[in-house]
Each structure stands twice: as C-alpha cells, then as structure tokens.
Amino acid sequence: MTGDRRPGRPRSEATRRAILAAAIDELTERGYAQLSVEGIAARAGAGKQTIYRWWPSKADVVLDAMLDEAASLIAVPDEGSLAADLAGFLVDTFRQRGQRPVLVGLMAEALLDPVFAVQFRDRFLFGRRDALRTVLARAADRGEIAADVDPEMLLDIVFGVLWYRLLLDHAPLDEEAGRQLATLVVRAAR
Amino acid sequence: MTGDRRPGRPRSEATRRAILAAAIDELTERGYAQLSVEGIAARAGAGKQTIYRWWPSKADVVLDAMLDEAASLIAVPDEGSLAADLAGFLVDTFRQRGQRPVLVGLMAEALLDPVFAVQFRDRFLFGRRDALRTVLARAADRGEIAADVDPEMLLDIVFGVLWYRLLLDHAPLDEEAGRQLATLVVRAAR
Amino acid sequence: MTGDRRPGRPRSEATRRAILAAAIDELTERGYAQLSVEGIAARAGAGKQTIYRWWPSKADVVLDAMLDEAASLIAVPDEGSLAADLAGFLVDTFRQRGQRPVLVGLMAEALLDPVFAVQFRDRFLFGRRDALRTVLARAADRGEIAADVDPEMLLDIVFGVLWYRLLLDHAPLDEEAGRQLATLVVRAAR
C-alpha cells in the first residue's frame, strides 16, 4: 500500500541490467586492468553519467553484477559432521572457479581503494564468511571443536587458503584440494 | 685486466638509489593508488626515461626497493620443534607489519598485471615460501608431520592466513595470532 | 464569447514570469557565458521541459525578458533639427548602458546561432533602427540630408559606433560621446 514514489522519471531497470551485463562482459573479455567506465557505458548503450549516478566506481558496478547473479548461491551445508560440511562447502565454492577474473579484479580494486574495500568486505566476503561460521558453530555444539580454538582463526585458514590460491594461481583449487584442506582443518580443530 | 666495461656513460648508482628511495617515499606518503612514474621521477630528480630504461613498470621499481632493503631478512629458525620454529617464523614475519601499504600495493599490481605477477612470485613470495618449506622438511624428518599431509597445503595455510589478514585488515596480525596459528598448524600436521 | 480556449491546463503566467526573471538574474549575476537552461530552471523553480516547451533556446528566453521590460522604451524624438533629435536619441540610448552584459550576451548568441540571429535582428535591433529611420526621414524632408547620402549608411554609422563601443568597451558611451557623434553625423549628412 506504500505507493511512495519519488517524483521524476523512475530509474530504468533495463538500463541498470544492461550496465551490469556490459561490465561482466567487458571484464571477462578484456580483463579487469582494461576495464573502463567508458567501455562499459559504450557496450551498454548508456551514458557515462548514468553509471556515475548510481555507482561510485567501476568496481561497485562489478560487485553489484556479481551479487546480482550470485544472489543466495551460498549454501550452508548440514550433513552431521564438520568434515563432511567443510568438504561440501569447499567443493561447492571451488566449483565457481570460473569467476576467478572477476574476483581477482574486485580484490585488486579493494586493495587500491579503501572506500570500495568496505563494500567488498561487507557485501561480498562477509556473506560467505557468515555461512561458514554457522557450520563451525554447529560443529562446536557437537563438540568437534576444542574449547581453546578460536573459530575465527579457523575461518581465516579456510578463506586464507582459498584466496591465496585464487590470487596466486600457483596450486589447484579443485575437489581434491577441498577435501585435503577440510581434513587438515578438522584435525586442527581437534 | 679491468674487465668488461661497456662503452659510454655507465649507469649511475646514485640515480638508481634515488629512484628506489623516491618510490618508497611516495608510496608511504600517498599510497599505492596515487603512485605514478612521473611522481617518482620528479621526487628523485630523474627523467622518466631513466626509470623506463631499467624497470618495466612502477611496480618493479617498488619490488626492487623492497628487496633492496629487506635483503636476506628471511631467517630460517631451527629450534628443534615445529611449534617453536613456526611460532618464531610467524612472529618474525608479523613484526614487519609496517610494510603493509607496500605489500598490498605490490599484490594489487600483481593481480592486474600478469607479467609483474611472475616477478612478484618468483623474486619475493617464493623466497619466504622456500624458507618455511625448509622448516617443514626438518619437521618431517623429525616425524612431526604425518605422511598423508601435503606440506604444500600447510605452506598455503600459513601464507594464506598471513596474506588474508594483511589484505583484508579485519583481524590482528600480532604475536598472539602467530602463536595461535602455529598451534593449529602443528595439530593439523598431526 | 470568451474565445478559442484550448482544452487542458492553460499556460502558467506566473511560471513564465519566474523564468524570465530567473534568466535575467542568472545573467547579471554570473554572465552570459555561465548561463544554462538548467540554472534558469532551477532558480525559477521550473522544470527544464517547461522552458523548452515555450522557447527554442536560452537566448530566446533572454530576448523575451529584455523585450518584456524594455517594451516601448524607444522614444522617437522630434525637436525640429537633426542635431537635436540625434543627440536626444543617442543620449537616451546610452543611458541604458546598464544592460551591457545582456546585450553583449544576446549578440554573442546571435553570432553563433543563425536561427536566433534572425529573431534578434527582427524583434530587437530593427525596432531601434526604425525609430531612428523616422528621425532621418523627417530631417530629409527639412533638407538637412544631401540627396547623394544614403540614409541607411547614416543609420549604420550611428548604430555601428554604438555597438562597436558597447562590444569592445574601449571608449566611453556617455552623453559627451553622444553629442560628439551627433555632430559628426550631421556634418556628414551635409
């Protein structure tokens, strides 16, 4: 019953989507380093100002695009044991490896722009982190995690390895790696 | 018997040092995002061409500057137990936290420029990694690492957490954290 | 018998006046070069479309504003001699010197936009010119103008000097100048 419309022409949903799609396309085709607001606008058939009106930087466009398509892709597994849950989470996450260029670009931007870094952390990274934190909490309830173990450090181990391999690309990020890491984390927790 | 002097004016060591120093100064004062070849040259009282003649990109300048001052700072501890060695290594490493802006900048560049990424890995990251690998090898000899554990994954856990916290700055990177991580890694290894 | 009222909401006279006033205000405060349709609309509390609905360009708004307030300010002096009439006309005209920024702006626009130039000539310049032509015609009847003198050239001399000084601002445009010019024109006519 709201009907609280602001005056003036409403934002064009079609344009919004065209911009997000163009951003992803440009990024995967030419890489984050070559990504430009001008390029996105041109490919989307939009004016530059339309982008600047709604997003503070090109990285925010990309982040929005990611979140738009990956919405609620974060499953919280619950299979009864930490080992199974961890392996499930990691295998599931590693499966999305195709997004590497996007993720690497976003991280690069976050490293260069502190303002964007906050967005990146809060809207993207912490979402996944919260999911895994739930898994750990359940494991703790089942007594699978020793009292003297800080769950946050366990989270950092999981995501640390994940991002380290993602960024450096020096070692595989596949199912085998997921199972290996899960085993080690379970042992470390006790 | 003088040796292989090439003809023409020799490279100026003073200028080389001035450029490296200017790069570090600019970076710490204004941040990596604001770093420019032009700025480095101006501050060093050098010509831009002089920089381009010797380094392919500004990131290489910064990397050289890092390596120049951090030369052989990587100690390989050997105190008789994995726990002690790991804790020593981590505490030692975490102590250099003041270099965060530099490290973050280099990583950002590596993410954006694949050519530089190779330099960064080979000349910087893998140096530390080799040091720690030695530590792990010794621990394996002492039977502190189970046979089914891939030491490379242990390395990734250590450096993963390290870089993850360094890049995200969401949790401390202090002695306490070092000891905590060391404990968990030891447990994971067996 | 009211007449041909079209259906729909009638044009708002209040808005019309607000726009004209805003245009003059903006112009005198910030100069013609800084004048923008957006600025006029904002100051008038009007929508841009309302301006574009009624005027083809911002210059037309300014011209309308000028004509609105200067309506029938053109007196046709008739004092019995060309010298007196001319001096009267010039002194009278020069007295409006405060409008210099407006006039200069309109001329600039006319030079850049041929469509507006026609409006400017027909609705503004030629009005004054007709007034002076009447004066000259009377003088011719009195025999004050030689047969071989083209009155149009005399008009161009008067308005030429007027606009030249107005545009260049290199010499005064005061009563003294008005009398001087009148004297010379009388002599030139015979």
Place this chain on the structure above:
Amino acid sequence: MTGDRRPGRPRSEATRRAILAAAIDELTERGYAQLSVEGIAARAGAGKQTIYRWWPSKADVVLDAMLDEAASLIAVPDEGSLAADLAGFLVDTFRQRGQRPVLVGLMAEALLDPVFAVQFRDRFLFGRRDALRTVLARAADRGEIAADVDPEMLLDIVFGVLWYRLLLDHAPLDEEAGRQLATLVVRAAR
C-alpha cells in the same frame, strides 16, 4: 652567440602548424559554434594536451591562425588625400570578406570570455586601428581634419560600420559601400 636552448624536446613546429591549419579548416567547414578542441586535435593528428599546453582556449588557436596568415597584411595607404586613403583602406579591408566566419567566431568568443577579449583587442583589432590612425594623423597634418574633431571617434565610425555590417550581415560590405563610407567620413571630418 646565444644558443639559449631550454632543455628537453623542443616544441614541434610541424604540430603547431597542423593545429592552426586544422582549426581554420574545421571552422570554415563546420562553423565556429561547432568548433571543438577535440575536433581540432583529431583533425591535426595531435593530442588535446598539446593544444592546451600552448593555447588557453580554442579561440586563441583561431586567433593565432588568423595572425599567422594575415601577418602584415595591413597596408597603410598614402595617396595624398584623406578621401583616397580611406577609400583604399576600406576597399582593401572589405576585400578580405571571405574571412567573415572566422572574424564573427572570434568576436563571439571575445564577448563570452573577457580574458580572450583582451587578446583579441590587443593583438588583432588594435593592429588595424593603428594603421588607420596613421592615415588620419597624416590627414590632420594636411589640415583635412577640423581641430574640434576627435580622431578616435572617426576611427570608431569606420570600424563601427565595418563590424556592424560584418556581424549583422544586413547590408553589403563591398567597394561601393567602402567609397560611400569614405565620402561621409571625409565630410564629417570637415
């Protein structure tokens, strides 16, 4: 000898000429209103920055171009009588009528930009004015100008008519007009 070369790469004369030529070409082809720095740069095969490095505005480029080709085109006639000299000067000046678009554009810019107005006056307009002033001074020596006549007003009459017709384009600016105006000015002077 001097040899006072500044260090660094010297300004490119070829580029300078290409820019001036491109400016004139763009102007005559598309008109002053459509003239853009970007267009000039593109046509000249130059970077925008190169234009901004040497000229404060596009109008200054055009002014330079004008002066470059019209250098010392201002002849000072000396035929023994004011009538002959004036007619000569005017006919000569009117002959360059092809430059109308350029002159009109420069004047428009001068009206909009006070900084450029100074350049325009001092470097262009006052050159012609000085030439004619010399002619009048000689006429005064010969007694052709009454003592009570201000020569500056005579100058304004000549240039006023010239520019008035040039800008408004409502009456011819040909030889016949030149002779007519000359006759009137001679009579006005006495």
Place this chain on the structure above:
DNA sequence: AGATAAACGAGACGGTACGTCACGTCTTAGG
C-alpha cells in the same frame, strides 16, 4: 460529477565536449 487533456515539477536518460592526468615514447643538449 466525471472524463479528457494539456501544463507542470522533477529528474533519469543517451550524448558531446570539457579540461586534467598519467601513460609510455620521442627528441633535444650535455656530461
């Protein structure tokens, strides 16, 4: 009274050009 219709404010839209910044290359003179 209700329907119709134009004008209005607001403001989003696709564009064009602005003037600036830094890039990496080049062209000088001089050590």
Place this chain on the structure above:
DNA sequence: CCTAAGACGTGACGTACCGTCTCGTTTATCT
C-alpha cells in the same frame, strides 16, 4: 651511452549541460 628535461600522441577520467523522455500531479474545459 646515460642523463635531465620536457614535448608528444593516446586514452580514460569525472563533470557540466544539452535536449529528450517518462513519471505523478495539477488545473482547466467539455461533456
């Protein structure tokens, strides 16, 4: 041959306005 200086072509930045296009709302006339 190296260096400092600095001009060059290039390309992207973020901004300002342009003139057009929806919106919901207001204000009149015409059933």
